Amino acid sequence: MNDKQEYIAAILSTLPDKPGCYQYFDERGVIIYVGKAKDLKRRVSSYFQKEPENNKTRMLVRRICDIKYIVVDSEEDALLLENNLIKQYHPRYNVLLKDGKTYPSIVIKNEPFPRIFQTRNIVRDGSLYFGPYASPYMAKVMLQMIKTLYPIRTCKFPLSPEAIENGRFKVCLDYHIKRCKGPCEGLQDAGEYGRNISEIREILKGNSSRISHMLMKSIQRLAAEMRFEEAHLLKEKYDVIENYRARSTVVPPALNNIDVFSFASNEQSAFINYMHIGNGAIMQVYTIEYRKRLDEAQEELLGLGIVELRERFESTASEVIVPFLPDVVSVRDVTFTVPQRGDKKKLLDLSIMNVKQYKVDKLKREDKFNPEQRATRLLKVIQTDLHLPLLPMHIECFDNSNIQGTSPVAACVVFKKAKPSKADYRRFHIKTVTGPDDFASMREVVTRRYARLLDEKAPLPQLIIIDGGKGQLNVATEALRELRLLDKITVVGLAKRLEEIFFPGDSVPLVLDKNSETLKVIQHLRDEAHRFGITFHRDVRSKKQIHSELDAIKGIGVRTKELLLRKYKSVRRLRGVPLDELAGFIGKKKAELVTNGLSGK
Secondary structure (H helix, E strand, O other): OOHHHHHHHHHHHOOOOOOEEEEEEOOOOOEEEEEEEOOHHHHHHHOOOOOOOOHHHHHHHHHOOEEEEEEOOOHHHHHHHHHHHHHHHOOOOOOOOOOOOOOOEEEEOOOOOOOEEEEOOOOOOOOEEEOOOOOHHHHHHHHHHHHHHOOOOOOOOOOOHHHHHOOOOOOOHHHHOOOOOOHHHOOOOHHHHHHHHHHHHHHHOOOOHHHHHHHHHHHHHHHHOOOHHHHHHHHHHHHHHHOOOOOOOOOOOOOOOEEEEEEEEOOOEEEEEEEEEEOOEEEEEEEEEEEOOOOOOHHHHHHHHHHHHHHHOOOOOOEEEOOOOOOOOOOOOOEEEOOOOHHHHHHHHHHHHHHHHHHHHHHHHHHHHOHHHHHHHHHHHHHHHHOOOOOOOEEEEEEEEEEOOEEEEEEEEEEEOOEEOHHHOEEEEOOOOOOOOHHHHHHHHHHHHHHHHHHHOOOOOOEEEEEOOHHHHHHHHHHHHHOOOOOOOEEEEEOOOOOOEEOOOOOOOEOOOOOOHHHHHHHHHHHHHHHHHHHHHHHHHHHHHHHHHOOOOOOOOHHHHHHHHHHHOOHHHHHOOOHHHHHHHHOHHHHHHHHHHHHOO
16 A cells, blocks of 8 residues: 555544545646545445446546545535535546536515516625525425515515505405415515514524424415315425525635634644635635644644634635734734624534534544554553552553342453553452452452462552442552552542443542543443453353253263264253164263253253
8 A cells, every 4th residue: 555545544544424525636736526424434335335436436546636525514515515616726636516506595576566586697796695505495385485474575676665656566366366465566565574584584594493483384284174285385395495405515605805714722732613604605724723832822833823824815804703812912903703693603613513523523534644652642541540659551440240149240441552452361260259249359359369469569550440430439549558669659430321431539520521531441341341241240150050051961072972962052952852863973871861851851
């Protein structure tokens, strides 16, 4: 595998399972293809899993040198964003869009007695635009619903107060069929018309519950009148409205020539995502990283990123959307906005989603190329979260296993450099405890484990995890204190129900975030100890069952028993084997002994 293939493979391994758009770049950094995906990881990986059958696709894949992507909230948003990016960059391998049409929007015109209609052209004249709609049919259905519920004019007459007063216009057919109330002749005043427009505006913003409610009442009425075909047609429209989303969160048409910045960081780096909105589309999306040198404030780092990216992309936007006010003095004639709700907040959320994804994916790629670095970083996170005095290079976890007090056993699993060290796993038969006493069993196992390590002068762990709550942690702590190890090893307990971490002598547990890397490592240890212990317990019970039933049959030796179990796998299956079949396998006399012995005769 060459360097290019390794680089592409690293990107593929960290792609998110989210909807979005992906962009392929050639060796010159030119976009050669833009695509959309419901699942970015699955879609993009499909290009590289096998040799494409199509010759053009083969040529495309051979020319791919880099992959970038933008995550969005839904498949519909990915469709709209793909359309915008293709128009912006005209990638060589995308289908050429000759007519240059955009997706349709619904407009409320800025005029007396506003008209409402579907359009593909955005005119900056103060009109309100809603969309774009990924489905023209959905836009059409919305208009039909609105016209059914509200008598809105469709004529293009300039209905100024003077023109209406002078009687320049006459009502049309829409008035006579009750689809318009005749504002052209002054039969409907501007106040009533304006109230209708206000309600329509709310519906187009996404408050479509009123339409849904009225449609459902009509459906029920028609069904009660046995007019099922009409009810079915309304039901189809009702379903469309229920699934309707008033506008895309990608680019609301009312927003133009705006920069959007978001910020994320970790201990080593700060990441700043830049999106430029112009001409009803996302024009640029780019993320940069700053390596921290000192304890720089996030306001300072965001300010540096804004200056750098605006200069790099020669942005002239006068409004900049940010998550918090930056520390910047070099940007003149710019208004900074920290949105709390609405369309601008949705654009900021989209940028934040992308900067967080960039940070996560970069970390994954670094971990993939440098496993040692990943282990060290992960151990430092564990050390910080659990307030450990030493880096936990060696961690051990204990778990008891018994069912109704039978065959009590315990397991100890070992992780070194945050990975399982299976050669160091240990299993224990409980020797000094009678009955199901988890506390006494834990005390015995911890004592035996570390007394032996001390006798053998073997390396001790930096962290011990007890699978259990405060009770089991207390007995393990006592065992370590008796061995004079409590000041050398940190021990914690992991409660099963709420994943709480208990420390000796502290009644208040530590609760880590469910996505915490520390918690995931501890859970991995706990699950591995549980698996290892359960497997051992099953083996012990199985051997006891075999011993109690087959070994008790006089005349059946070890060799015969091994042959039977190798063929039939278990005593339970052996009970159902016919005598003739057993006689053909081990002889008639032994077969009779086995059959009578297992049946209790």
